Amino acid sequence: MEGRILHGTAFEPVEGRVIVADGQIAGIEEEPVDTDDIVVPAxxxxxxxxxxxxxxxxxxxxxxxxxxxxxxxxxxxxxxxxxxxxxxxxxxxxxxxxxxxxxxxxxxxxxxxxxxxxxxxxxxxxxxxxxxxxxxxxxxxxxxxxxxxxxxxxxxxxxxxxxxxxxxxxxxxxxxxxxxxxxxxxxxxxxxxxxxxxxxxxxxxxxxxxxxxxxxxxxxxxxxxxxxxxxxxxxxxxxxxxxxxxxxxxxxxxxxxxxxxxxxxxxxxxxxxxxxxxxxxxxxxxGLNCGVIEEDRDARLFVLDGDSDNLTGYKNPVRAVVRRAGVGDVREVLLETAD
Structure with missing residues (x-):
């Protein structure tokens, strides 16, 4: 999953991709990506x-x-x-x-x-x-x-x-x-x-x-x-x-x-x-190990289409998720847990 990742408990936007292995978040690769999608903790x-x-x-x-x-x-x-x-x-x-x-x-x-x-x-x-x-x-x-x-x-x-x-x-x-x-x-x-x-x-x-x-x-x-x-x-x-x-x-x-x-x-x-x-x-x-995108958390997250008719042109990804996004903007959902 890649895009503007709402990282950590403060949801700091990080451009890059989330690496998932064995049901958990293994890491976040920070690098430019060619998408306006927003990656959000489930x-x-x-x-x-x-x-x-x-x-x-x-x-x-x-x-x-x-x-x-x-x-x-x-x-x-x-x-x-x-x-x-x-x-x-x-x-x-x-x-x-x-x-x-x-x-x-x-x-x-x-x-x-x-x-x-x-x-x-x-x-x-x-x-x-x-x-x-x-x-x-x-x-x-x-x-x-x-x-x-x-x-x-x-x-x-x-x-x-x-x-x-x-x-x-x-x-x-x-x-x-x-x-x-x-x-x-x-x-x-x-x-x-x-x-x-x-x-x-x-x-x-x-x-x-x-x-x-x-x-x-x-x-x-x-x-x-x-x-x-x-x-x-x-x-x-x-x-x-x-x-x-x-x-x-x-x-x-x-x-x-x-x-x-x-x-x-x-x-x-x-x-x-x-x-x-x-x-x-x-x-x-x-008592769940989710709700945050960071290493060693369960890989429960989703991607919003940042170029949807509803979200295109957003400036603040956190405000866009909270105040504007809807079910129709969800592009992908990943709900995995460690074995």
Missing amino acids: FVNAHTHIGDSIAKDAGEGLGLDELVAPPDGLKHRLLREATYEETVAAMERSLSFMQSSGTAACIEFREGGVEGVRAMAEAAEGLAIESVTLGRDEIAVIEAGDGFGASGARDGEFGRERTATRKADKLFGIHAGERDPDDVNGALDLDPDFLVHMVHTDPIHLDRVADRGVPVVVCPRSNLVTGAGTPDIAQLAEHTTVALGTDNVMLNSPSMFREMEFAAKLSDVSARYVLKMATHHGADIA
Whole structure:
């Protein structure tokens, strides 16, 4: 892969080619190349609900609780009505779209207990995209998947699940501050590996997040659609590491390009920081060796056509990736890992 390579965690543009061997980046050859293509580390979508791919754009006019609150929000009712085969097929289509648009991995909050975790594994079978699957609804999902994704501190007691994930050395994530700030302290009391949303926070919450070093995943398009508001990304970034997710497929396309553009134009953070949110910040939460183009990282990257009708004439490659590029500009995707 060659072009203007967004190198390292600072995404410094380097002209040349990426050398790949045995699923890892073996080096970067810096030399002039006859192309305007942009080589980008593959995205990590740090918060998804892929299961509701069966009901895209359902629930017009409904609020947050009516749409997604367990156990009887619209999403949960539709999932119960769908067959296992329908759910798996719909998830596979969403994962295929994500893969083709440069996403290397997602952190999935998977409904349906152990069967839901199994369905996600079946949907991802044969694809190069990796799902870090955090199950819900029963404690057995921790052994079956990659950890536990809690709905929120107001929805139940999750101390047992947190203890189990810690013993198993697996991830524990939890929604917090989506409707209001009332569940943030309860979520932080569980000492989670990461929080999701944090739209509504008080100064004490931000101080606790900073003190504990708990990263936050924001999903601004979803928050806007559900009427929750939008997160103050700049304020969160002052206190902790912030990653980016697309949330429910029912509500939004799982396109990290759309999420990045929205986040960049919504908030007072740089395009470079938004690209960090979409790549190595999410990878760090998930414990993945990707999201950065540098030696000894997994070879998960993609190439944008710098001469597409959309991108031709770009001056700042990082801003072009974050604020302008789209799925149609993706020329090539490489998603490899070391054996």
